[in-house]
Amino acid sequence: MAVLSHALTVERVSKHYGPVRAVDDVSLRIGRGAFVTLLGPSGSGKTTILMAIAGFVAPTSGRILLDDVPITPLPPEKRNFGMVFQGYALFPHMTVAENVMFPLRVRKVARAEAERRVTEALALVQLAHLADRLPKQLSGGQQQRVALARALVFEPSLLLLDEPLSALDKKLRAELQVELKDLHRRVGLTFIYVTHDQEEALSMSDRIAILRDGRLVQEGAPGVLYERPATRFVADFLGKSNFLKGRVEAVRGDGFAYAAGPARFVQHGAPDGLAAGAPVLVALRPEKIDVLAAPPPDAALNTVAGTIAAWSYFGSAFSLLVDTPVGRLQATVPAWRCPIEPAEGRSVHLAWSAEASVRVLAD
Amino acid sequence: MAEAPVAPAPRLLGASLPWWLLILPALVLMLVFYAYPLAEVLWISVTEPEPGLGNYERLFTSASVQRVWMTTLRICVITTVITLLCGYVVAYAIASAPPRLQRWMFLLVLLPLWISVLVRAFAWVTLLRRQGLVNEALIGLGLIDEPLRLIWNEFGIAVGMVHYMIPYAVLPLYASMRDIDPRLVPAARGLGASRFEAFRRVFLPLTRPGIIAATVLVFIFSLGFYVTPAILGGGRTMMIAEYIKLQILDLIRWGLGTMMASTLLIAILLLLALVSRLVDIRRVFGQG
Numbered sequence: 001m002a003v004l005s006h007a008l009t010v011e012r013v014s015k016h017y018g019p020v021r022a023v024d025d026v027s028l029r030i031g032r033g034a035f036v037t038l039l040g041p042s043g044s045g046k047t048t049i050l051m052a053i054a055g056f057v058a059p060t061s062g063r064i065l066l067d068d069v070p071i072t073p074l075p076p077e078k079r080n081f082g083m084v085f086q087g088y089a090l091f092p093h094m095t096v097a098e099n100v101m102f103p104l105r106v107r108k109v110a111r112a113e114a115e116r117r118v119t120e121a122l123a124l125v126q127l128a129h130l131a132d133r134l135p136k137q138l139s140g141g142q143q144q145r146v147a148l149a150r151a152l153v154f155e156p157s158l159l160l161l162d163e164p165l166s167a168l169d170k171k172l173r174a175e176l177q178v179e180l181k182d183l184h185r186r187v188g189l190t191f192i193y194v195t196h197d198q199e200e201a202l203s204m205s206d207r208i209a210i211l212r213d214g215r216l217v218q219e220g221a222p223g224v225l226y227e228r229p230a231t232r233f234v235a236d237f238l239g240k241s242n243f244l245k246g247r248v249e250a251v252r253g254d255g256f257a258y259a260a261g262p263a264r265f266v267q268h269g270a271p272d273g274l275a276a277g278a279p280v281l282v283a284l285r286p287e288k289i290d291v292l293a294a295p296p297p298d299a300a301l302n303t304v305a306g307t308i309a310a311w312s313y314f315g316s317a318f319s320l321l322v323d324t325p326v327g328r329l330q331a332t333v334p335a336w337r338c339p340i341e342p343a344e345g346r347s348v349h350l351a352w353s354a355e356a357s358v359r360v361l362a363d
Numbered sequence: 364m365a366e367a368p369v370a371p372a373p374r375l376l377g378a379s380l381p382w383w384l385l386i387l388p389a390l391v392l393m394l395v396f397y398a399y400p401l402a403e404v405l406w407i408s409v410t411e412p413e414p415g416l417g418n419y420e421r422l423f424t425s426a427s428v429q430r431v432w433m434t435t436l437r438i439c440v441i442t443t444v445i446t447l448l449c450g451y452v453v454a455y456a457i458a459s460a461p462p463r464l465q466r467w468m469f470l471l472v473l474l475p476l477w478i479s480v481l482v483r484a485f486a487w488v489t490l491l492r493r494q495g496l497v498n499e500a501l502i503g504l505g506l507i508d509e510p511l512r513l514i515w516n517e518f519g520i521a522v523g524m525v526h527y528m529i530p531y532a533v534l535p536l537y538a539s540m541r542d543i544d545p546r547l548v549p550a551a552r553g554l555g556a557s558r559f560e561a562f563r564r565v566f567l568p569l570t571r572p573g574i575i576a577a578t579v580l581v582f583i584f585s586l587g588f589y590v591t592p593a594i595l596g597g598g599r600t601m602m603i604a605e606y607i608k609l610q611i612l613d614l615i616r617w618g619l620g621t622m623m624a625s626t627l628l629i630a631i632l633l634l635l636a637l638v639s640r641l642v643d644i645r646r647v648f649g650q651g
Contacts, residue, residue, distance in 0.1 A: 054553055055553075056549055056552075056553070075552070076549070076552045076553045077552045077553070077554075077555050077556055077557055077560075077561075080555065081553065082553075082554075083550070083553040083554070085546050085549075085550050085553075086546075087544070087546065089544060089546040089547050089549075089550035091547060091550075091551070091565055092544075092569070093568050093569055102551070102554055102556075102564070103554040103555050105564075106551075106554065106555045106556040106557075106560050106564070107555055150554065151554070154554070154555060160553075
């Protein structure tokens with residue numbers, strides 16, 4: 001299934017429903033062959049954007065371009081995009097093969113050719129042996145694969161996926177994430193994926209666009225978004241974060257020092273526009289905090305002492321909630337090398353380097 | 364009104380004595396006032412005026428009997444087709460309306476059911492007769508010179524019957540449309556089907572159970588219709604039910620009348636048997 005991949009540009013698209021701005025001035029460029037995820041909580045406008053790309057929602061303003069051709073006025077059936085709906089939307093009165101054949105039949109592809117391509121598409125998702133079943137006779141994961149085969153069989157310009165894994169249990173989801181990513185690599189199409197699940201987004205995407213209240217908050221590679229979230233919302237939504245609120249005490253060339261409550265910490269990173277006395281917000285990932293029995297010898301580290309308020313065991317890790325003078329902090333420690341025995345009320349020292357945390361904008 | 368369908372067969376096995384006691388009064392009522400008269404009708408049809416199948420022979424020999432049957436079938440087919448088309452559009456409009464509006468639309472569809480069939484038939488008379496609202500309006504607008512013959516013929520009967528039958532078509536059709544996943548039609552369009560193709564290949568086939576149910580319901584109801592054809596047909600166009608009444612009450616020809624009644628009953632049973640081979644009849648009539 002060699003296909004030509006396409007780029008998609010969303011140019012200042014807005015969608016208003018009465019006074020509600022479901023999508024508010026979103027611009028996005030999706031590269032050829034990329035796996036791009038639109039990530040956001042429910043009501044963030046991610047599905048509306050996908051529906052606008054698919055042609056089911058007409059934007060109030062703005063344009064959508066495939067490569068350089070505006071497609072905004074085209075009806076969905078003229079766009080030639082594959083789409084996997086939430087809940088799959090398989091046709092219940094057609095067999096698996098007939099479902100996959102559907103896009104070819106409406107395109108009047110010759111019978112023999114169509115049958116060959118259906119076989120090929122079903123082989124691609126490893127379902128050739130279930131071709132004559134009805135959708136209701138399949139498991140959720142199999143239905144999901146049929147929906148994928150149906151969306152790919154007509155060699156679409158793009159594949160749009162609307163929370164395709166949300167109905168499946170956790171383990172199956174993890175398997176299908178790997179499969180989807182592998183499928184993306186094999187077919188080489190541009191995939192646009194919508195989800196509210198940050199793990200899905202991180203594990204599969206080349207790029208993630210984070211949306212909130214109809215606006216694009218931040219867009220970038222998963223690693224960049226995780227390591228350098230721009231705002232408090234991104235840091236909190238993508239993974240977990242502790243937040244330290246403080247006031248700048250001194251600015252250096254490559255960082256700054258700040259006071260958070262009675263403690264004083266240093267933060268690495270360009271102190272753009274910061275001056276002494278300015279309020280700052282710093283995000284700190286739980287897994288980047290070292291938990292120690294005694295204060296660390298390295299004076300360059302940020303440290304704070306506290307007592308364990310609660311802890312839980314996850315097999316691979318311990319998660320500790322530690323009450324400190326700067327508030328309650330969460331720290332995650334790999335279970336096999338946890339230097340202390342977790343117990344409620346036990347006093348511990350938390351330490352992190354100036355590079356481990358990141359300054360974010362409050363929002 | 365239409366001929367009532369046959370009594371459902373009671374489940375004899377697996378029911379306990381208290382259950383039988385509970386059901387007994389209804390059973391006795393049914394046997395005395397329903398099964399017995401029905402058997403009597405069947406009996407008369409083969410005994411009056413003389414024992415034998417002479418009455419049934421008329422189905423093949425009497426031109427007037429055949430004419431009544433042909434008229435009935437023709438009107439029923441026309442009524443069913445028009446009712447189905449109108450009912451489908453109405454059901455589709457309701458199914459795709461927002462829930463708040465749906466309740467009002469349902470009220471409007473069901474409202475006619477609360478008005479006596481007699482009142483509705485006479486209402487159509489006032490609208491369709493020579494000096495009725497429709498003819499007066501058309502003449503007033505200069506569209507026609509002579510009043511159209513809108514009543515005392517098959518046209519008038521069909522209008523009245525379609526009006527009466529529409530709710531019976533809308534309800535099963537709506538039920539089958541409501542069960543369709545609203546994402547299926549968008550999915551079909553996203554896969555390249557035009558609006559029409561998506562309707563024809565996805566929506567329409569999925570409403571098939573509703574279409575069959577509505578067709579059976581409307582057609583069988585129409586077969587035994589009495590009041591509306593009697594009033595809007597004005598005695599000139601005669602359907603079976605009116606013919607039976609004429610034979611028994613006016614001409615006192617019990618044998619012929621009961622023969623027609625029995626034939627009607629048998630025809631309906633055969634029709635139901637035929638349909639039940641095609642679809643699950645219990646689902647068609649709203650159970651399950």
